[in-house]
Amino acid sequence: MEVRLDERLATLSFKLDPEPHIVIRQDLCLACVGRPCTVVCPAGLYEWDGAQIVHSCEGCLECGSCRVICPLEAIEWCYPLGGYGVCYRWG
Amino acid sequence: MPERVHDCVVVGAGPAGSAAALQMARDGLDVVLLERGVRPGAKNVMSGVLLTQKLHDLVPDFRDRAPLQRSITGGYETYVLGEAEVLRLPGIRNYRPDRYPHPPFTVFRSQFDAWFAQEAVDAGAEMFTETLVEDLLWEDGRVAGVRTRRGDLRARIVLGADGVNSTVGEKSGLGAPPLPTHVSLIVREVLDLPAEQIEERFNLRPGEGILSLFYGQVSGSTGQKGLYYSELYTNQDSLSLTVEVPLDVLRACGEPTYEVLAARERHPYIARLIQGATLREYQAHLIPWGGVADLASLFGDGVLLAGDAGRFVTKEGVGSWTAMASGTAAARAVKHACERGDSSRAALAVYLDFLDQEGLVDTQREAREDWSDRGWVRKVLAQNPERLLHLAGRYYDEWVLGKGDYAHSLGAEAYHDLVEPLAPWYVRWPLGVAFRLDTRRWRKQQGKGG
Numbered sequence: 001m002e003v004r005l006d007e008r009l010a011t012l013s014f015k016l017d018p019e020p021h022i023v024i025r026q027d028l029c030l031a032c033v034g035r036p037c038t039v040v041c042p043a044g045l046y047e048w049d050g051a052q053i054v055h056s057c058e059g060c061l062e063c064g065s066c067r068v069i070c071p072l073e074a075i076e077w078c079y080p081l082g083g084y085g086v087c088y089r090w091g
Numbered sequence: 092m093p094e095r096v097h098d099c100v101v102v103g104a105g106p107a108g109s110a111a112a113l114q115m116a117r118d119g120l121d122v123v124l125l126e127r128g129v130r131p132g133a134k135n136v137m138s139g140v141l142l143t144q145k146l147h148d149l150v151p152d153f154r155d156r157a158p159l160q161r162s163i164t165g166g167y168e169t170y171v172l173g174e175a176e177v178l179r180l181p182g183i184r185n186y187r188p189d190r191y192p193h194p195p196f197t198v199f200r201s202q203f204d205a206w207f208a209q210e211a212v213d214a215g216a217e218m219f220t221e222t223l224v225e226d227l228l229w230e231d232g233r234v235a236g237v238r239t240r241r242g243d244l245r246a247r248i249v250l251g252a253d254g255v256n257s258t259v260g261e262k263s264g265l266g267a268p269p270l271p272t273h274v275s276l277i278v279r280e281v282l283d284l285p286a287e288q289i290e291e292r293f294n295l296r297p298g299e300g301i302l303s304l305f306y307g308q309v310s311g312s313t314g315q316k317g318l319y320y321s322e323l324y325t326n327q328d329s330l331s332l333t334v335e336v337p338l339d340v341l342r343a344c345g346e347p348t349y350e351v352l353a354a355r356e357r358h359p360y361i362a363r364l365i366q367g368a369t370l371r372e373y374q375a376h377l378i379p380w381g382g383v384a385d386l387a388s389l390f391g392d393g394v395l396l397a398g399d400a401g402r403f404v405t406k407e408g409v410g411s412w413t414a415m416a417s418g419t420a421a422a423r424a425v426k427h428a429c430e431r432g433d434s435s436r437a438a439l440a441v442y443l444d445f446l447d448q449e450g451l452v453d454t455q456r457e458a459r460e461d462w463s464d465r466g467w468v469r470k471v472l473a474q475n476p477e478r479l480l481h482l483a484g485r486y487y488d489e490w491v492l493g494k495g496d497y498a499h500s501l502g503a504e505a506y507h508d509l510v511e512p513l514a515p516w517y518v519r520w521p522l523g524v525a526f527r528l529d530t531r532r533w534r535k536q537q538g539k540g541g
Contacts, residue, residue, distance in 0.1 A: 003356075005349050008280065008373035036342045042278045042349060042375035061375040062134060064256040065276050068269055068377070069338055079258070081240060082127045083221030090281045090329075090372045091136045091200045 005044050009059050013087050017080035020057045022066070028074035029053045037075065040065040061086055097121045099425045100237050100246040101216075102224045102259050104131035104208040105200075106411050107398025108252030110149060110418035111425075112211035112218075118426045122216045123244060124208060125237070127223040132204030136376035138277045138333055139322060140195035140302055141203070142412040145449075147193045149415065150210060158202035160326040161300025163195040164188060170360070172307035172321075173480040177360040197300050197326050224253070227262045233392035233435070234263055247434045248425050250395045252418060255379045257400035265396060266386045271338040273383045273462075275408075278348040278375045279333040282368035286328045292364065293325060300325040307355070308476045309346050317344030318476065319351050323364060330368055332356070335378075335408075348375075381405055381413070381458030389446075390424070390439040397421040405454045406461035413451060420445035478508040500533035502526055 029035070029052060037046040037053070043061050047054045062085055067077035079085070099115055101108045104126035115122040128134040140163050146153050166185055171178040185191070212218050219241070228236035228243055236245035237259075251259025255274060260266030286297070293301050305321040317340040322333045334352045341348065355361055381404035389401050397403065398414035405413060424442035428434045446452055482505055485497065497504070503526040511519055 003280075003353070003370050008349065008370065011370055011372045012374075034342070039345050039347055040276060040338060040341055042276060042347075044347065044349070063276060063375045063377045064268075065274075065338060065375075065377055067256070068274055069271050069342055077256075078225075079127055079223055079256075082223040083129050085134075087129055087133045088136065088201050088372065088374055091132060091134070091374055 009043055012059075012061075013089070014058060015084045015087065016058050017084035019081070021078050021080045021085070022055065022057055022060065023076040024053055024055055025072075025074040025076070026052045028072040032072055032074070034071075036069045036071070037066045040069045094245055096236075097123050097244065097246040098429050099123070099248045099250055100125065100244050101250045101252055102237060103127075103251070103253035103398070103400070104211075104218065104220075105135055105204055105252060105254065105398060105414060106207065107400075107403070107414035107418035107421075108250070109204065109207040109211045110145075110415040111250055111252060111397060111422040112208075112216040112418075113149060113214050114419050114422035115425060116211055116214035116216040118422065119215075120422075120426060120429060122211075123246070124211060124216050124218040125222045125224060125239070125244075126208070126218065126220045128220065130201070130205050130220055131208040131218075132199075132201040135200040135204055136277065136279055136374045137198055137200045137203075137331075137411075138279060138335065138376065138378060139409065140324065141198045142195050142409060143193045145412040145415040145419070149419070156206070158198065158206050160197040160199065161295075161298060163197065163300050163302050163324070164191060167302040167304055169304045170306070171476050171479050172305050172355075172358060172360070173477070175359055176480060176484065177305075177358075178480055178483045195302075197302075197324055197331070199326070224258055227259065227394075234394040246393075248393055248395065248428060248439070250397060250418075250421050250425065251400045252396075252398045252414075252421075253400050255377050255399045257396065259394065260386065260396050260400050263391055263394045265388050265391050265394065266400070269377075269379055269383075269385050271342060273380050273385055273402075274377050275335050275337045275380075276341060276348055276375065276377055277333055277335040278352055278373070279331055280352065280373050281326070281371040282330045282332060282365055283371045284328065284330055284365070284368040288367070289325050289328070289330065295325070305355070305361070306476055307351075307358075309344055309351055309354075311344030311346040313343065313345040315343050315345070317341065317346070319346075319348075321355050321361075323361065329371055330365055332361070332365065338377075349373075378408065378410060379404055380462050381410075382455035383459060383462055390436060390442050392436045392439075393434045395421045395424060395439060395442055403451060403455065404458060406458040413454060416449040416451055417446065420449050420451065475508055482508065500526070500530045503530045503533075 098120040112124040169180040226238040302324040320335040397417040403413040403417040404410040
């Protein structure tokens with residue numbers, strides 16, 4: 001059994017919040033060392049493309065790891081609106 | 092019409108919030124339970140098993156009514172994982188049901204939390220799902236309710252049972268976002284496997300389950316090593332496989348948890364256990380260390396924290412019964428405050444007494460102490476998993492193959508690897524002399540044999 005991350009995320013149902021619940025201050029990311037958000041996110045939603053962090057709220061598992069690990073507090077994080085976001089059927 | 096003021100608004104319908112709402116409703120209080128998911132449990136992930144003593148206190152006939160998966164009757168098994176080997180640590184499997192009248196159970200939180208919240212509703216609590224608390228209402232410097240997109244709710248006391256990323260905790264000023272050293276990230280996958288195959292493969296009867304704990308060291312892309320825990324346990328017709336790691340270790344090691352999860356699936360020992368199973372769902376959740384000091388207080392003027400929001404987790408990392416117990420204690424404190432018509436911080440300090448009655452003051456202190464030294468046994472495992480595997484492998488090699496090209500005796504190696512770095516001097520000195528002599532004896536013996 002070999003399952004890729006996008007196949008793992010495809011097992012989940014999401015209802016995307018029209019207002020993004022995660023906002024990144026890209027100016028701070030330029031100065032960041034290591035960019036640990038790219039490692040800790042269990043959905044692999046953070047990627048550094050050489051100039052900025054590429055991020056999408058779709059697929060967010062709402063664990064909050066990125067907010068905890070961000071050394072510069074550049075991630076403005078809140079929960080998606082009630083009823084939106086990930087919905088675990090077998091949590 | 093004057094605005095209605097509830098006795099208590101409980102934020103979050105997990106085990107802590109629902110236990111609190113259930114207790115308050117039974118005590119005749121006007122309580123509202125808020126949940127941001129489409130149903131209670133939709134945002135939660137069970138990591139491990141549900142310990143049920145506290146649940147039994149609250150709902151004595153839960154075994155007939157709650158959506159449970161399998162009872163973990165026989166204790167759990169612990170393993171150290173190597174590249175292609177596995178060391179099973181001593182443990183006991185118990186088959187006397189009378190010894191554990193309330194055994195732990197595996198559950199799906201999406202089912203269990205929905206059932207438990209419904210118990211509170213049936214007892215008289217009001218519940219609103221799909222309702223996110225975005226801010227607190229304040230009045231004369233005290234918390235007076237919550238703000239949601241569906242309107243404001245006023246209450247004498249707000250109980251924050253909204254998990255590790257607690258909005259109530261942070262907006263009230265009682266807590267701050269946790270530090271990376273104080274939380275672990277857990278990823279989990281649920282794997283479909285027919286019930287008969289599970290029972291055959293794990294040597295179980297219908298309804299019985301197992302829990303296995305794996306310690307495994309991971310070499311990350313940064314060159315640093317980190318210890319990642321895994322658990323494998325049985326549901327009715329599925330298996331759950333987890334990977335758990337403190338966030339600071341994850342950052343230092345640089346190996347994403349889903350990569351480690353995939354590597355664990357490929358490990359020969361685990362691969363045999365999950366063979367033929369197919370992926371049902373992938374999940375992630377953050378869990379706090381118990382009792383750590385990133386909270387200023389558990390109570391303030393008109394506000395209390397329970398469950399993960401109050402960092403109620405035992406040193407073993409168990410948070411389900413502590414959530415229910417802290418929710419019950421909070422409910423008693425709310426009742427106490429409402430009877431006296433005083434919801435100030437001073438009146439709510441009685442929460443600590445009720446927590447003590449539930450035994451939570453002790454578990455929190457133990458968890459905090461365990462965090463500061465991270466436990467002796469865990470230290471040995473954390474620092475030396477590959478040495479443990481080496482020693483066990485060497486013991487087996489010598490026994491089966493009679494190989495002996497080592498510089499020291501097995502006992503001396505075990506002493507150097509495991510005891511010397513951690514033990515105090517009065518243990519080190521006599522043992523050091525003993526194992527020096529042991530190595531001399533062993534070398535002589537090797538010389539004779541060869």
